[in-house]
Amino acid sequence: MRVRKKRHGSERLAALSDLIYTIPAEGGRKDPKTEFANDSEVIMEVGCGKGDFIRELSMREPSKNFLAVERIGDVALVAMEKYAVSRNLGRLGYNGGWMDENGILHPTGEKYEISPEKRGNVRFVIGDAADIVASLPDGSLSGIIANFSDPWTRKNKYAKRRLTTPQFLGEYMRVLADGASFSFKTDDEELFDYTLEMLGEAGYQITFKTRDLHSSERAGNNIITEYERNFMEKGVSIKMLEAVPQKEKR
Numbered sequence: 001m002r003v004r005k006k007r008h009g010s011e012r013l014a015a016l017s018d019l020i021y022t023i024p025a026e027g028g029r030k031d032p033k034t035e036f037a038n039d040s041e042v043i044m045e046v047g048c049g050k051g052d053f054i055r056e057l058s059m060r061e062p063s064k065n066f067l068a069v070e071r072i073g074d075v076a077l078v079a080m081e082k083y084a085v086s087r088n089l090g091r092l093g094y095n096g097g098w099m100d101e102n103g104i105l106h107p108t109g110e111k112y113e114i115s116p117e118k119r120g121n122v123r124f125v126i127g128d129a130a131d132i133v134a135s136l137p138d139g140s141l142s143g144i145i146a147n148f149s150d151p152w153t154r155k156n157k158y159a160k161r162r163l164t165t166p167q168f169l170g171e172y173m174r175v176l177a178d179g180a181s182f183s184f185k186t187d188d189e190e191l192f193d194y195t196l197e198m199l200g201e202a203g204y205q206i207t208f209k210t211r212d213l214h215s216s217e218r219a220g221n222n223i224i225t226e227y228e229r230n231f232m233e234k235g236v237s238i239k240m241l242e243a244v245p246q247k248e249k250r
């Protein structure tokens with residue numbers, strides 16, 4: 001994803017740092033529930049982009065908690081600011097300061113203290129999906145979602161960066177609770193076929209699959225992501241699958 005560098009990017013991140021989930025230092029593990037105001041189940045989206053999907057899902061599912069993972073800081077910043085606005089926590093103010101919901105301007109670089117209750121049910125992870133997944137305890141997530149992750153198709157030497165490599169799928173299986181599912185959407189036929197094959201080899205059972213999501217029975221409930229909207233406008237059909245790890249068979 002190409003992103004124009006944001007003015008006052010690091011100060012704007014600092015202002016909303018109460019919404020950021022910190023990955024423990026290398027080798028450390030942290031139960032993600034400890035970051036939320038309640039101990040409800042936690043679902044993780046990897047590669048959340050500007051966060052339209054997670055904002056909508058977290059509103060639809062207020063009793064669940066969500067981790068939104070994005071490795072590009074300026075992209076995560078957009079997602080965080082849109083989320084903060086949607087939760088009535090204020091808006092971006094003058095020179096990168098944050099204007100809180102009471103109209104008080106927190107000057108550039110100053111943290112806006114947000115109580116755990118007001119933070120809502122999403123926390124943003126700015127970093128690589130591999131690092132957050134490695135830091136999670138076994139069985140600590142009730143779902144993992146990857147929407148329109150980078151396909152790395154024409155650059156085969158980069159295929160190991162895909163979010164559905166055997167390494168990732170093995171780690172997802174470790175951190176998913178029993179019966180929890182991995183959900184995946186893409187425009188890319190090659191990435192879809194690759195992912196289906198890797199899931200089979202990794203011991204997942206495919207519980208839902210379509211090569212034309214918008215004509216399927218899931219169309220009505222589907223949350224359209226930023227990339228999905230772009231592909232729809234170009235007439236590209238969207239592929240989707242859900243898969244559940246078959247842990248006992250391994």
Ligand SMILES: C[S@@+](CC[C@H](N)C(=O)[O-])C[C@H]1O[C@@H](n2cnc3c(N)ncnc32)[C@H](O)[C@@H]1O
Binds near residue numbers: 046075130150
């Ligand atoms: C093609 S965009 C899709 C964004 C959004 N999910 C959507 O559907 O509109 C993929 C996003 O995943 C992020 N991403 C790719 N690999 C990642 C990784 N290993 N860890 C965290 N984020 C990653 C990219 O930075 C990019 O913002």
